[in-house]
Amino acid sequence: METNYALNGRVRTSAAVSKKSGAGKAGAKLLPYTMVAPSIAVFCVFILYPIGYMIYLSFFHWNLIGPKTFIGLENYLDLLHDADFWQVMGNSFLYMFLMVSFSLMIPLLLAFTLKQDTRLNKFLQGVLFTPYIVSLVSISYVWMWMMDSDYGLINYLLHLFGMSPVGWLSDPSVALPSLIFVSVWKGIGYNTIIFISSMETIPQYLYEAANLDHAKKHTVFFRITLPMISPTIFFLTLMNIISAFKVFETVNLMTQGGPMNSTNTLVYDIYQYGFQFYKIGYASAMGVVLMGIIGICTVLYFRALSRRIHYR
Amino acid sequence: MRKIISALLCAAMMVSAAACSSGTADTVGSSGQGSEDPSGASPTKITFWYAWTDKIQENNVNLAKQFNETVGKEKGIEVDAQYQGSYDDVHQKLQAAYVSGSTPAVSVMEISSIKRFAQNGVIEPLSPYIQQDGVDMNDFYQGLLQNCKVGDAWYGLPYLRSTPILYMNTTLLEKAGLDPSGPKTWEELADYCKTIKEKTGAYGLSMYSYIWTLEAFFLENGTSVLNKDESATNLNTDQGKYVLKYFRDLIDKGDVRCVAGADSSKVDADYMNQKCAMWFASTANLSKALSVAKQNHFEVNICYIPKNVQYGVPTGGCNLVMTTKISEKEKKAAWEFIKWMTDTEQSAYASKYTGYVTSRKSATKTSTIQDLYKTTPQFKVALDQLNDCSVGRPMNPGYTEASKELVNVMDAVWVNGADIDSTVAKEETKINQCLK
Numbered sequence: 001m002e003t004n005y006a007l008n009g010r011v012r013t014s015a016a017v018s019k020k021s022g023a024g025k026a027g028a029k030l031l032p033y034t035m036v037a038p039s040i041a042v043f044c045v046f047i048l049y050p051i052g053y054m055i056y057l058s059f060f061h062w063n064l065i066g067p068k069t070f071i072g073l074e075n076y077l078d079l080l081h082d083a084d085f086w087q088v089m090g091n092s093f094l095y096m097f098l099m100v101s102f103s104l105m106i107p108l109l110l111a112f113t114l115k116q117d118t119r120l121n122k123f124l125q126g127v128l129f130t131p132y133i134v135s136l137v138s139i140s141y142v143w144m145w146m147m148d149s150d151y152g153l154i155n156y157l158l159h160l161f162g163m164s165p166v167g168w169l170s171d172p173s174v175a176l177p178s179l180i181f182v183s184v185w186k187g188i189g190y191n192t193i194i195f196i197s198s199m200e201t202i203p204q205y206l207y208e209a210a211n212l213d214h215a216k217k218h219t220v221f222f223r224i225t226l227p228m229i230s231p232t233i234f235f236l237t238l239m240n241i242i243s244a245f246k247v248f249e250t251v252n253l254m255t256q257g258g259p260m261n262s263t264n265t266l267v268y269d270i271y272q273y274g275f276q277f278y279k280i281g282y283a284s285a286m287g288v289v290l291m292g293i294i295g296i297c298t299v300l301y302f303r304a305l306s307r308r309i310h311y312r
Numbered sequence: 313m314r315k316i317i318s319a320l321l322c323a324a325m326m327v328s329a330a331a332c333s334s335g336t337a338d339t340v341g342s343s344g345q346g347s348e349d350p351s352g353a354s355p356t357k358i359t360f361w362y363a364w365t366d367k368i369q370e371n372n373v374n375l376a377k378q379f380n381e382t383v384g385k386e387k388g389i390e391v392d393a394q395y396q397g398s399y400d401d402v403h404q405k406l407q408a409a410y411v412s413g414s415t416p417a418v419s420v421m422e423i424s425s426i427k428r429f430a431q432n433g434v435i436e437p438l439s440p441y442i443q444q445d446g447v448d449m450n451d452f453y454q455g456l457l458q459n460c461k462v463g464d465a466w467y468g469l470p471y472l473r474s475t476p477i478l479y480m481n482t483t484l485l486e487k488a489g490l491d492p493s494g495p496k497t498w499e500e501l502a503d504y505c506k507t508i509k510e511k512t513g514a515y516g517l518s519m520y521s522y523i524w525t526l527e528a529f530f531l532e533n534g535t536s537v538l539n540k541d542e543s544a545t546n547l548n549t550d551q552g553k554y555v556l557k558y559f560r561d562l563i564d565k566g567d568v569r570c571v572a573g574a575d576s577s578k579v580d581a582d583y584m585n586q587k588c589a590m591w592f593a594s595t596a597n598l599s600k601a602l603s604v605a606k607q608n609h610f611e612v613n614i615c616y617i618p619k620n621v622q623y624g625v626p627t628g629g630c631n632l633v634m635t636t637k638i639s640e641k642e643k644k645a646a647w648e649f650i651k652w653m654t655d656t657e658q659s660a661y662a663s664k665y666t667g668y669v670t671s672r673k674s675a676t677k678t679s680t681i682q683d684l685y686k687t688t689p690q691f692k693v694a695l696d697q698l699n700d701c702s703v704g705r706p707m708n709p710g711y712t713e714a715s716k717e718l719v720n721v722m723d724a725v726w727v728n729g730a731d732i733d734s735t736v737a738k739e740e741t742k743i744n745q746c747l748k
Contacts, residue, residue, distance in 0.1 A: 150581070278717075
């Protein structure tokens with residue numbers, strides 16, 4: 001979203017600059033600030049202030065209704081020594097890594113095969129995109145039924161092939177991959193469409209030139225397609241990392257963090273501590289950690305990759 | 313940076329709640345509107361928050377309406393019943409409303425949360441009102457009252473209450489040649505499960521990692537999940553570990569099936585499809601179980617949860633409470649409503665309508681309950697268990713978090729075959745930490 005804000009800023013500034021040079025009024029200097037004031041106000045009230053308040057709360061012991069007690073860094077120290085928290089961190093990172101990998105690689109390959117403008121491809125794109133427009137709640141329930149260990153469709157099919165049933169959501173070692181699968185499945189269509197539209201903007205002459213040189217298909221993919229859509233890959237990676245860390249609905253509906261904490265992720269844990277156990281300070285400390293992680297990921301990612309991206 | 317919104321999902325909500333508090337703490341709140349009229353010509357309007365939909369909702373709405381038409385009309389009180397979601401939702405909203413100063417005058421409250429709200433001054437002690445009007449507290453079942461008291465003061469009156477109980481598909485029991493009155497002891501329970509599995513192929517018992525039944529098992533084994541002053545768990549004691557071991561053995565033999573806490577709906581599916589002969593559920597599920605059984609052509613009976621050392625079940629459900637941040641006039645109105653709602657006739661009405669147990673002994677003498685006994689004799693078993701051996705639930709504010717750990721223990725030992733000793737030793741520290 002940072003990119004969006006930056007972009008908006010730039011657009012607005014350039015508009016204002018042209019206006020200023022045209023009209024040449026001193027009052028026009030204030031105009032851009034007046035124009036962005038509402039969005040800045042919203043940003044401050046709903047984002048900056050809550051961030052500040054969350055950091056403040058993370059130094060307190062508070063149950064939402066009683067008095068706040070200042071306890072310094074105790075919440076953070078408790079976090080460090082909380083084995084459950086480290087399990088939750090592990091789950092979150094595993095979830096992020098697998099979800100981002102799959103929800104980029106599969107759509108990339110799909111986009112490459114489906115980008116030709118044929119009727120079948122249009123239809124397949126539509127099919128792939130459908131899960132994205134269905135609410136996550138409905139999707140969670142549908143998959144809960146399909147993944148049910150006794151009455152589910154998947155285990156029924158396994159049974160037909162003589163395989164033993166799997167506790168898709170009840171086996172601690174399988175539950176997290178099951179949730180990842182659902183998220184990847186839901187996001188594939190969106191990512192594919194973005195990749196396709198990005199691939200369609202690649203100038204045709206590059207492919208024609210490659211054709212003349214008898215370039216092999218994978219060379220074309222790695223030397224032309226991939227570099228040309230790198231800004232899109234970059235954008236989607238970042239977006240997927242963020243949404244992976246934010247995962248909540250599927251966890252809340254499908255497993256409630258169980259069995260045995262195996263699908264408990266950061267945001268769900270924050271929710272639990274904040275609004276089920278009423279340990280607001282502890283939840284805030286976790287929120288600060290999550291904010292830090294996402295911040296670090298973003299900075300690292302921009303530094304490491306932004307130079308390699310081919311912007312046109 | 314919208315990404316940060318995610319991190320702050322919670323914080324933002326807290327802030328909005330907290331931010332309101334500074335601004336509107338002085339106002340009486342939404343329930344105060346309309347009560348300002350000094351002439352007394354217009355009625356005192358109070359709000360009543362309740363949880364759950366369906367029969368429970370209808371019961372709450374009907375009772376509020378009856379109140380408005382009778383006592384309310386006479387004393388100038390008008391109750392507005394508002395649905396708020398689950399118990400957790402009610403609690404969350406009540407906290408937010410308290411901070412912003414707009415609490416309802418009366419609310420339902422899940423029994424184990426009473427202490428936390430009382431300690432933080434959200435709910436009003438009812439003792440003065442009880443004394444003033446001479447409400448006979450001995451008429452309530454003793455097991456229901458423990459969770460109404462914090463220290464020496466009453467903070468709530470029992471409303472829609474229940475206990476867990478053992479349900480049996482007697483058609484299957486008879487098929488297995490067993491006495492349909494049910495097992496009395498853990499030994500008999502094990503025999504029942506074994507015989508049922510052998511003779512019918514169905515599971516003897518289907519259960520899930522459920523904190524409420526775990527509390528019952530501990531009681532039946534002569535102990536309790538938490539120690540007397542609720543400062544530590546009795547999980548890592550011989551009696552505690554025996555509970556885990558007893559059911560683990562039955563599960564390992566294949567006579568009993570236990571699913572994870574998140575899979576609780578499977579138990580329903582099992583009993584509906586007659587894949588199990590016995591299951592634990594709330595007494596409030598009786599009407600539903602009976603109608604399911606009728607549709608699927610089998611008979612259902614209930615009996616006390618079998619004992620190992622002694623009988624004992626925790627109670628559950630909700631009490632009615634009054635909030636603190638309302639005017640004196642509203643408090644009086646709220647008390648009239650609470651008193652009326654928990655009185656004999658209404659208790660009988662609610663019990664019949666919802667399937668919860670009546671909270672008053674005198675209600676059993678009403679024609680409503682006597683008729684119910686005739687049509688559904690099982691209701692009497694539920695009330696007898698309540699009368700004979702029910703106790704309250706732990707009220708330590710950290711118990712919600714501790715419960716989650718206890719469910720993890722059950723999931724580990726009963727569902728995933730983890731070693732009892734090491735699991736219990738590891739979790740004991742965590743649970744005790746939660747209770748501090």
